[in-house]
Amino acid sequence: MQLQQLADGLRARNFSSRxxxxxxxxxxxxxxxxxxxxxxxxxxxxxxxxxxVDELLSAGLALPPLAGIPGALKDNIATSGIPTTNxxxxxxxxxxxxxxxxxxxxxxxxxxxxGKANMDEFAMGHSTESxxxxxxxxxxxxxxxxxxxxxxxxxxxxxGEACFALGTDTGGSVRQPATLCGIVGMRPxxxxxxxxxxxxxxxxxxQVGPMTRSVRDNALLLDALAFFDRKDAQSVAxxxxxxxxxxxxxxxxxxxxxxxxxxxxxxLLDDVKHQLEKARDFFELIGARIVPIDLEMLDACMxxxxxxxxxxxxxxxNRYDGIHYGHRSDHAETLExxxxxxxxxxxxxxxxxxxxxxxxxxxxxxxxxFYMKAAKVRTMVVREFEEVFRTCDAILTxxxxxxxxxxxxxxxxxxxxxYSNDRFTLPPSLTGMPALAVPAGLTDxxxxxxMQLIGPRFSEGTLYRLAAAYEDxxxxxxxxxxxxx
Amino acid sequence: MSITDYESVIGLEVHxxxxxxxxxxxxxxxxxxxxxxxxxxxxxxxxxxxxxVLNREVVDFAIKAGIATHxxxxxxxxxxxxxxxxxxxxxxxxxxxxxxxxxxxxxxxVASGDGIRRIRISQIHMEEDxxxxxxxxxxxxxxxxxxxxxxLEIVSEPDARSAEEAVAYLRKLRAIVRYTGISDGKMxxxxxxxxxxxxxxxxxxxxxxxxxxxxxxxxxNFVARAIExxxxxxxxxxxxxxMIVQETRRFDEKTGQTYSxxxxxxxxxxxxxxxxxxxxxxxxxxxxxxxxxxxxxxxDERKASYMATYNLTPYEAExxxxxxxxxxFFEDAVAHTSYPKILVxxxxxxxxxxxxxxxxxxPVNPVSLGAxxxxxxxxxxxxxxxxxILKSLLENDFDxxxxxxxxxxxxxxxxxxxxxxxxxxxxANERAVKDxxxxxxxxxxxxxGFVMKETQGRANPLLVEEIIREAIV
Numbered sequence: 001m002q003l004q005q006l007a008d009g010l011r012a013r014n015f016s017s018r019x020x021x022x023x024x025x026x027x028x029x030x031x032x033x034x035x036x037x038x039x040x041x042x043x044x045x046x047x048x049x050x051x052x053v054d055e056l057l058s059a060g061l062a063l064p065p066l067a068g069i070p071g072a073l074k075d076n077i078a079t080s081g082i083p084t085t086n087x088x089x090x091x092x093x094x095x096x097x098x099x100x101x102x103x104x105x106x107x108x109x110x111x112x113x114x115g116k117a118n119m120d121e122f123a124m125g126h127s128t129e130s131x132x133x134x135x136x137x138x139x140x141x142x143x144x145x146x147x148x149x150x151x152x153x154x155x156x157x158x159x160g161e162a163c164f165a166l167g168t169d170t171g172g173s174v175r176q177p178a179t180l181c182g183i184v185g186m187r188p189x190x191x192x193x194x195x196x197x198x199x200x201x202x203x204x205x206x207q208v209g210p211m212t213r214s215v216r217d218n219a220l221l222l223d224a225l226a227f228f229d230r231k232d233a234q235s236v237a238x239x240x241x242x243x244x245x246x247x248x249x250x251x252x253x254x255x256x257x258x259x260x261x262x263x264x265x266x267x268l269l270d271d272v273k274h275q276l277e278k279a280r281d282f283f284e285l286i287g288a289r290i291v292p293i294d295l296e297m298l299d300a301c302m303x304x305x306x307x308x309x310x311x312x313x314x315x316x317x318n319r320y321d322g323i324h325y326g327h328r329s330d331h332a333e334t335l336e337x338x339x340x341x342x343x344x345x346x347x348x349x350x351x352x353x354x355x356x357x358x359x360x361x362x363x364x365x366x367x368x369x370f371y372m373k374a375a376k377v378r379t380m381v382v383r384e385f386e387e388v389f390r391t392c393d394a395i396l397t398x399x400x401x402x403x404x405x406x407x408x409x410x411x412x413x414x415x416x417x418x419y420s421n422d423r424f425t426l427p428p429s430l431t432g433m434p435a436l437a438v439p440a441g442l443t444d445x446x447x448x449x450x451m452q453l454i455g456p457r458f459s460e461g462t463l464y465r466l467a468a469a470y471e472d473x474x475x476x477x478x479x480x481x482x483x484x485x
Numbered sequence: 486m487s488i489t490d491y492e493s494v495i496g497l498e499v500h501x502x503x504x505x506x507x508x509x510x511x512x513x514x515x516x517x518x519x520x521x522x523x524x525x526x527x528x529x530x531x532x533x534x535x536x537x538v539l540n541r542e543v544v545d546f547a548i549k550a551g552i553a554t555h556x557x558x559x560x561x562x563x564x565x566x567x568x569x570x571x572x573x574x575x576x577x578x579x580x581x582x583x584x585x586x587x588x589x590x591x592x593x594x595v596a597s598g599d600g601i602r603r604i605r606i607s608q609i610h611m612e613e614d615x616x617x618x619x620x621x622x623x624x625x626x627x628x629x630x631x632x633x634x635x636x637l638e639i640v641s642e643p644d645a646r647s648a649e650e651a652v653a654y655l656r657k658l659r660a661i662v663r664y665t666g667i668s669d670g671k672m673x674x675x676x677x678x679x680x681x682x683x684x685x686x687x688x689x690x691x692x693x694x695x696x697x698x699x700x701x702x703x704x705x706n707f708v709a710r711a712i713e714x715x716x717x718x719x720x721x722x723x724x725x726x727x728m729i730v731q732e733t734r735r736f737d738e739k740t741g742q743t744y745s746x747x748x749x750x751x752x753x754x755x756x757x758x759x760x761x762x763x764x765x766x767x768x769x770x771x772x773x774x775x776x777x778x779x780x781x782x783x784x785d786e787r788k789a790s791y792m793a794t795y796n797l798t799p800y801e802a803e804x805x806x807x808x809x810x811x812x813x814f815f816e817d818a819v820a821h822t823s824y825p826k827i828l829v830x831x832x833x834x835x836x837x838x839x840x841x842x843x844x845x846x847x848p849v850n851p852v853s854l855g856a857x858x859x860x861x862x863x864x865x866x867x868x869x870x871x872x873x874i875l876k877s878l879l880e881n882d883f884d885x886x887x888x889x890x891x892x893x894x895x896x897x898x899x900x901x902x903x904x905x906x907x908x909x910x911x912x913a914n915e916r917a918v919k920d921x922x923x924x925x926x927x928x929x930x931x932x933x934g935f936v937m938k939e940t941q942g943r944a945n946p947l948l949v950e951e952i953i954r955e956a957i958v
Contacts, residue, residue, distance in 0.1 A: 204761035318577030362756035
């Protein structure tokens with residue numbers, strides 16, 4: 001059931017929030033041993049929240065649409081009194097004394113929290129395999145990765161272990177796992193959702209994103225999240241009244257850009273390319289105008305992204321030093337050892353790799369050649385996209401070059417590369433523009449494929465409208481079959 | 486060659502702790518002396534996901550400092566991160582302005598010998614303080630109350646040529662931060678801290694020598710001593726054929742010498758880059774003009790106005806404006822008297838020592854001091870009585886005019902009343918009168934003293950003397 005149907009059902013007293021929450025937890029009990037989507041489950045809290053909503057509804061109160069509906073949060077979103085580990089040994093015991101802005105406002109809207117979802121450590125990764133705790137398996141094929149870094153969030157929604165989830169997206173960490181798990185994931189305009197209380201990986205790129213089964217669910221969730229926050233300096237006040245309402249606007253004759261170069265890469269799997277071409281033809285059929293566009297900076301985007309995100313990540317990770325909170329080595333005798341041993345023990349390989357890359361790119365000898373050059377590329381990419389959006393309403397691209405790959409392997413087995421497989425998600429991250437990942441069918445092997453719709457800043461409504469038209473005509477993806485144990 | 490053939494070339498970096506109500510990037514209080522770690526929050530403790538938001542008051546204070554030092558206020562400036570590990574720095578970076586500071590290209594004029602030396606200011610930038618470490622035998626404790634307290638760093642060009650000029654510049658800066666109200670400027674509490682960059686060269690040479698930085702000196706006196714000792718060290722080193730090494734040194738207050746801390750090769754790479762959590766700082770012309778109007782008149786302007794309005798000497802005016810509180814006090818008091826000159830004498834002789842770094846309130850009610858000046862100016866009391874009343878006023882406030890009536894302290898200016906007392910005095914001091922008539926001028930004092938004693942010190946001494954002279958001719 002979609003979120004609006006659940007909301008309606010709760011109000012019609014067809015079922016209670018308690019019943020809905022118990023049903024979700026029974027799915028969790030059944031599937032979690034295999035899927036491994038969560039780090040922390042908050043069953044007791046969930047039941048209390050559900051009972052409260054049932055009481056409020058019985059009392060005849062009008063509640064926001066998300067009230068009483070169980071959802072999951074990625075474990076880098078601070079939840080007061082509930083562990084927020086970032087899937088890192090460094091913060092394995094960290095319980096924040098504060099709430100992230102998004103959690104606070106969803107709590108005010110009476111959502112029910114199922115738990116904290118698994119992720120790549122500190123959101124650095126593509127497969128959730130860099131979690132310090134355990135693997136998460138793809139609900140469509142449990143021998144495969146769910147993607148990452150918001151892999152746990154994507155898996156909760158795809159498996160029915162949550163009705164919705166929040167992820168975070170720095171370079172594609174909402175859109176890529178959404179696609180690999182066959183769900184909808186939005187990276188909104190930078191600043192539309194407050195980052196306060198969300199662990200910083202790369203501050204200029206990080207965004208919270210809604211992850212849902214359907215496009216309308218996603219719009220409904222974004223409506224609940226897009227509020228100005230004066231305590232996030234990058235928060236922007238601009239928003240529409242309702243993204244849900246935007247979907248119902250007339251489709252009109254939107255112009256959709258088709259970046260030829262994106263579809264000519266060797267590593268783009270034929271199955272993926274084929275599904276995307278079908279989507280393109282569908283949009284044309286229902287009245288959109290498809291125009292070929294030149295976007296030449298995809299490779300430069302990748303270099304710029306890894307330099308900038310690692311540079312900021314390096315600086316943001318240095319606070320985990322074993323001094324004030326978090327893991328401190330038992331073997332440290334000196335100050336130097338507190339730093340080196342605590343960090344060596346507490347941080348995983350992928351995080352260390354990014355720290356070293358960022359440390360290198362910012363060092364005074366390399367700053368101009370790496371950091372400054374990457375910053376210039378970023379400016380050029382913004383200009384390139386602004387130019388395209390003078391004539392286009394949206395751009396249609398792949399999300400990933402391949403569907404989900406096998407756990408413990410790299411996408412090379414499908415003709416891809418660990419770091420370049422999801423390079424298509426990088427330009428919107430660098431430009432701060434919104435990008436929506438929507439399921440675009442299955443491969444012959446039954447694995448989900450996704451399309452990415454990118455628009456200019458604050459065009460979320462347009463992206464939802466396009467995606468909803470596709471979804472209305474094609475239906476939701478079939479749910480994952482019986483989970484292979 | 487001798488030491489007199491050399492001159493020192495001195496630049497100063499001054500850190501001013503701002504007395505904003507809240508920290509630079511969170512809403513924690515900045516009050517000095519609170520219990521350890523009682524003024525902290527997730528932002529200044531650098532908890533995961535905590536975000537900084539610039540406190541605009543910091544920008545306003547930086548603009549005030551910029552205006553007062555004739556700087557250009559930049560329409561756009563930016564914060565950068567200075568990355569390094571230290572236990573007093575929870576974020577592991579200091580938020581500072583490295584590439585684009587808020588104020589640039591200013592100056593301060595200071596007295597030097599008979600002339601004036603202009604010390605140029607290259608930039609003023611905003612940054613934040615770190616916490617405090619307390620080392621004990623059992624280990625080290627960290628107090629994060631000061632983490633994130635806003636600072637201005639005021640960087641001068643290498644324009645000072647002596648310890649006197651450097652200290653004059655520091656005194657001027659302190660007066661400026663106190664006049665503008667942006668800091669209490671207390672060196673003993675660390676709200677004004679100073680790094681000195683010093684090189685030496687032979688007089689008449691253009692090129693600069695190799696520069697040495699002396700870190701964190703915390704009194705004017707130590708700044709002067711550090712400069713003198715470092716100047717001497719460098720000259721002696723050069724004279725003995727040695728080379729100056731670019732390095733950071735510290736000043737030891739006990740020995741009065743500087744000691745090497747680290748050489749340039751050991752300098753850390755801070756990996757500066759723009760802070761992505763903060764947006765650029767924008768300042769409009771209108772904002773600058775609005776802030777300009779709120780700045781109290783600076784010392785130089787007040788000095789000129791005092792000389793013109795109250796006919797004060799340059800010395801009197803300079804003394805009065807050295808300290809903003811004292812100057813404010815004068816302005817408050819002068820509104821309550823018709824005798825500004827007498828007021829100034831009272832302030833400079835008896836009140837000025839009471840204005841110190843730690844002065845938080847006026848030592849005496851300015852209205853009462855104005856009234857006292859009037860009593861003196863109108864000859865209602867004599868100067869002895871004036872001094873006695875002032876002494877009482879310092880203990881507790883009262884209305885001097887009523888006090889004089891109540892305690893019958895009014896000066897006796899009534900000639901006929903004094904004449905009878907003088908007659909008695911002359912009769913009782915025959916010998917002194919004879920001596921006086923015989924040419925001993927000083928002998929008259931005994932007669933005057935008698936009259937004063939008889940009148941409990943209230944007789945007008947000038948009038949008494951006049952009557953005596955008339956009486957014994």
